[in-house]
Amino acid sequence: MIPEIVILAMIAVFLGLRLYSVLGRRAEHEEEPKAPYVDRFQGPGKASAEQPAEPPRTAVTELQAKPDVMPQVERGVQSIIAADRGFDIVSFLEGAKGAYGMILEAYWQGDKETLRELCDDSVYQGFAGAIDAREEAGETLDNRLIRIEDATIRDAEVERKEARITVRFVADIAAVTRDGEGNVVAGSLDDAIESRDIWTFARRTDSRSPDWQLVETDEG
DSSP: OHHHHHHHHHHHHHHHHHHHHHHHHHHHHHTSOOOOHHHHSOOTTSOOSSSOOOOOOOHHHHHHTSTTOOHHHHHHHHHHHHHOTTOOHHHHHHHHHHHHHHHHHHHHHTOHHHHHHHBOHHHHHHHHHHHHHHHHTTOEEOOEEEEEEEEEEEEEEEETTEEEEEEEEEEEEEOEEEOTTSOEEEEOSSSOEEEEEEEEEEEETTOSOOOOEEEEEEEO
């Protein structure tokens, strides 16, 4: 019995030594110094060995990538950026789309206060006159802006420290005109009509206010 125990103990010691030798070499291999995570992860500003990093895309390069952008528009945007380093064309377009919806809603609802804030005097007077005429006729508008399909810059310039940008909007609008009793006299909410508007926004490049105002409207 004792010889068997001794033999089993010797086998256990042998296996333990073998296991230690294998794990010990593996641990030594795994403990080799590794490159820092920041070096192994190739972010947007770091080139990998296989593929060089692309130059950062700016608002101007995004504008240049559009096939329908005219050279004078690109030059105009560049001149605005030169006059106002804080100007960003992408942010402007998002703001212009928001202003488009706000101004239309204000006009449809007869909200002259909002129109006065977002429009210059000449454009405001045009909207206010149309609102007054509509109210005198006892009519109301029940219009809905369904979606803005496209907003494209058609012109841009700086003159006497005033930046002006013209945007062409293509939008789907459901238009309904109701009489004083609420009856529909024109249009339908079930059928959206494509609307094309050309609006010009302006602001002083030396102004601390970032706000743009609508200074001109046209159909397009």
